Amino acid sequence: MLSLRTLSRAPRVLPAAGPGNARNMATLREIEMRLKSVKNIEKITQQVSLSMKIVASTKLAKAQRAMAAGKEYGVANSEVFAHATSPSTSGNKLFLVISSDKGLCGGIHSSVTKATRRTFAGTSESLLLDADSKPVEIDQASPVMVIGDKSKAQLVRVLSGNLRLSFNQIGKDVPTFADAAGVADLIIKSDVKYDSVVLVYNKFVSAISYEPTTVEVRGEASLKESEGFKAYEMEDDFTKDLAEFSLANAIFAALTESHACEISARRNAMDNASKNAKDMIGSLQMKYNRGRQAAITNELVDIITGASAL
Structure with missing residues (x-):
């Protein structure tokens, strides 16, 4: 009777472990397939990122030389307006958001987009502050123009009613003064009325960091009314x-x-792509090893339980 009872329990023990093992095997198979896929992607990413990193490094030196030359123009502007005008905290403002048409460069585009949204919202992180370091109140109907399709696609979701003009195909190579003069000419010839233009762009801090900033340029009518002129x-x-x-x-x-x-x-994004793939491979490999150990442990438990039951 004792042996019959023991044998009657055995069929209930062994099949119960079957579905669990099947689920573990399915999970391990999925992890293994994903691991192989990520490894293949990592090989491609490494080759592509290395090529793009070399290209970006070459372009960066050229871009920094152009930036140094371009800053001279900005310094001259600042000198003129610092001595001839006072900071403007009121009047109609036209926002010109500067990005580009290309991707694969991290948060460059979302950086200026978010900064523009915060400025319109009047939060403490606004880029326009008064003398008391308080956000300048912005008219919610203020016109917005965008250089670059990437930021345009982001801003059209939240400020679609404010968009007046957009410019593309600028910045494919190092920007020239002719590009800037063409944009300025179209802004002035547009029907948009403004007292000043607020440029929202990314400020170069170092080779690995940047931050959104603004520059305000006074319009013709505002210059005529300034005491300095x-x-x-x-x-x-x-x-x-x-x-x-x-x-x-x-x-x-x-x-x-x-x-x-x-x-x-873009150069940093290429580095991060390879690093992220390696981190994901390490994470999946650890998950696969743990799952495999758990499956082996379950099988051993089933074998020992069945043997002891018999």
């Missing part, structure tokens, strides 16, 4: 020409600096 007798077209030239200068400086940030970020 009223002190001198000037021809009627002087402020118009100065406003257009200073806007082109500021755009050129912002374009070159933003381009240098993009090339630097």
